[in-house]
Amino acid sequence: MASTIRVRAISSGETTEVQALIQHPMDSGFVKDASGALIPPHFIRELTFEYDGKAVFVADWGPAVSKDPYVKFSFKGGKKGDDLKISWVDNKGESDTTTAKIQ
Amino acid sequence: MTTPHGFSATRRLVLQGAGVVALIGLGNMASGPTPALAAANDKYPEDAFKQKSDADAIKSLYGKTPEPSDKVKMDAPEIAENGAVVPISVTTSLADVTSISILIAENPNALAASYKIPAGTMPSVANRLKMAKTTNVIAIVEAGGKLYSTTKEVKVTVGGCGG
Numbered sequence: 567m568a569s570t571i572r573v574r575a576i577s578s579g580e581t582t583e584v585q586a587l588i589q590h591p592m593d594s595g596f597v598k599d600a601s602g603a604l605i606p607p608h609f610i611r612e613l614t615f616e617y618d619g620k621a622v623f624v625a626d627w628g629p630a631v632s633k634d635p636y637v638k639f640s641f642k643g644g645k646k647g648d649d650l651k652i653s654w655v656d657n658k659g660e661s662d663t664t665t666a667k668i669q
Numbered sequence: 670m671t672t673p674h675g676f677s678a679t680r681r682l683v684l685q686g687a688g689v690v691a692l693i694g695l696g697n698m699a700s701g702p703t704p705a706l707a708a709a710n711d712k713y714p715e716d717a718f719k720q721k722s723d724a725d726a727i728k729s730l731y732g733k734t735p736e737p738s739d740k741v742k743m744d745a746p747e748i749a750e751n752g753a754v755v756p757i758s759v760t761t762s763l764a765d766v767t768s769i770s771i772l773i774a775e776n777p778n779a780l781a782a783s784y785k786i787p788a789g790t791m792p793s794v795a796n797r798l799k800m801a802k803t804t805n806v807i808a809i810v811e812a813g814g815k816l817y818s819t820t821k822e823v824k825v826t827v828g829g830c831g832g
Contacts, residue, residue: 625783625785627782630776631796632753633754640791641791
């Protein structure tokens with residue numbers, strides 16, 4: 567299966583700007599489906615970005631984060647061609663990991 | 670015979686006294702900066718995400734109350750046409766930022782997202798959040814062990830015909 571994570575990490579020399587888009591329903595548990603039954607909560611809880619073996623950004627999310635979440639941040643350092651590791655875990659224990667090259 | 674006995678009793682008393690002092694000292698430490706650090710650096714803050722009100726969520730997450738600061742900048746739309754996708758970004762000129770959190774006051778659970786900012790990462794984050802209705806969005810920045818906040822009302826138009 568293709569990765570649920572799409573990442574673009576661009577180094578400007580001093581800093582690296584990271585944008586990530588993840589495919590995930592992010593169901594809040596408050597929405598009903600067509601038959602009137604509540605859709606159970608299903609959302610990403612933790613999203614971690616690692617560079618050079620260290621976490622550079624950790625997101626703790628609740629169900630109020632929009633469907634197919636997007637996040638943007640930047641960190642000092644990061645060289646073109648280096649790896650950035652991204653992983654998430656949701657409330658059902660599902661997870662995904664990918665590695666992106668810094669551009 | 671009484672001297673060694675008496676001596677040891679006094680000694681025990683002294684030791685007990687010292688023990689009590691040490692315990693009080695530890696107690697002060699624990700109720701001081703430790704819970705806040707634990708909240709910011711530990712694993713997923715499950716309880717904070719379960720709190721209904723923004724005040725309770727902040728208390729659960731950080732264990733203290735924020736002070737409003739114009740150094741915390743939040744970019745959010747005046748009017749969000751679609752409450753399911755509201756772009757919100759938070760940035761700050763404060764130094765030593767360790768975390769940024771975003772709360773939506775009248776959502777079923779106020780805390781929406783909390784970001785850990787390790788040293789070397791810019792204190793700036795952009796994301797997209799869901800809003801149940803028109804309400805205040807609160808951005809919290811933890812910097813140098815203190816909390817700073819800014820608040821902005823975002824109008825959510827339901828049905829797309831003004832708000």
